[in-house]
Amino acid sequence: MIRIAITEWNEYGWIHSPWTTDVNEKNKAPEQYDLAHALYTAGFLNIILRKAANISMADYSPVVNTRGLIYADNRGILLRSTYFVFQMYKPCTEGFSILTQIECPKLENSTALALDVATVKVSENKVYLFVVNRALEDLNCQITVPDFNVKSPSGNILTAESLKSYNSFENPYTIIPREFEVNVSGERFKISFQKYSLTVLLLE
Numbered sequence: 570m571i572r573i574a575i576t577e578w579n580e581y582g583w584i585h586s587p588w589t590t591d592v593n594e595k596n597k598a599p600e601q602y603d604l605a606h607a608l609y610t611a612g613f614l615n616i617i618l619r620k621a622a623n624i625s626m627a628d629y630s631p632v633v634n635t636r637g638l639i640y641a642d643n644r645g646i647l648l649r650s651t652y653f654v655f656q657m658y659k660p661c662t663e664g665f666s667i668l669t670q671i672e673c674p675k676l677e678n679s680t681a682l683a684l685d686v687a688t689v690k691v692s693e694n695k696v697y698l699f700v701v702n703r704a705l706e707d708l709n710c711q712i713t714v715p716d717f718n719v720k721s722p723s724g725n726i727l728t729a730e731s732l733k734s735y736n737s738f739e740n741p742y743t744i745i746p747r748e749f750e751v752n753v754s755g756e757r758f759k760i761s762f763q764k765y766s767l768t769v770l771l772l773e
Contacts, residue, residue, distance in 0.1 A: 572623055577630035578613065580606045580651070596635045599647065603735040604744055604765060607650035607727060611701045611767045614658055615687035618699070621666040629655075649736055650744040653727055657746055657769045658699065664691035673710070676703060683708060684762065698770040702762040713757045714772060721773040722751040728766035 580602075595601075617627050631637040638652040666689055673684045683704035689697045696717060702708055725746045736743050751770060753760060762768050 570623065572625040574625055575617075575627040578627060579630060579636050580609050597640055597642070599640070599649070599737040600733070600735050602649040602651060603733050604650055604727075604729045605732040607654050607744060608701050608703060608732075608765060608767060610651045610654045611658075611699065611727075612685045612703075614654070615685050615699055615701065618661075618666045618687035618689060619669065644738050647736060647738055647741060650727075653744065653746050654767060657725055657727060657767065660771075661689035661691060661697045661699075664689040664697065667696075673708065674704070677705075684710070694773055696772045698768075698772060700762050700768045700770070702764060702766050702768070704764055706764050707761050708764075709759065709761045711757065711759050715756060717756055717772065719754050719756065719758065719772045722753055723771045723773075724749045724751045725769045726763060726766055727768075728763055732765050 617624050629638070633639045633641060638649055638655060640647040640649060666687065669686050669688045671682065671684060671686050673682050675681060676683050681703070683702065685701040685703065687699045689699070691697065696714065698712070725748055727744065727746050729744050734743050736745075746769075751760070760770075
């Protein structure tokens with residue numbers, strides 16, 4: 570098996586040469602780190618999870634300042650939208666990826682699927698489902714987890730009013746994960762995924 574390493578991936582290349590005041594201003598502009606970039610980051614993490622057998626390493630760069638997850642200056646610390654994506658994926662680090670099959674509509678004028686999904690099993694009784702809904706409308710879905718009886722589910726969602734919404738020092742909590750109640754059970758259930766969102770379901 571051929572294994573690959575992905576180094577210094579990010580939503581897009583950061584500007585760093587030649588280093589000037591103008592370049593620094595472009596890097597730190599908070600509106601560049603909007604919800605759309607958070608969903609891109611989640612989609613890339615889903616790819617890494619689905620292809621875990623082939624990807625031996627994948628490091629995100631940078632972490633602080635320039636295009637990082639965290640921005641800091643004399644005003645304090647700002648957690649960009651992408652920071653919270655990594656926070657939501659953190660609980661699955663001890664698990665292993667399991668095969669996920671999906672049927673859903675395609676995005677308008679695109680061959681890409683509206684939903685991007687990855688599944689991680691962290692124990693015999695605990696499965697995480699990571700779902701990115703890239704569509705501009707809510708999607709009602711039926712989920713089947715074979716040989717797994719869901720009894721105590723919970724959920725977190727990352728979304729905002731617009732794909733262009735972003736965190737700033739003035740409004741630092743525009744994009745943050747929010748818990749929501751999940752009323753499902755059994756190995757087959759229905760659930761709705763909100764438009765342009767990242768949803769993490771913990772199935773126990």
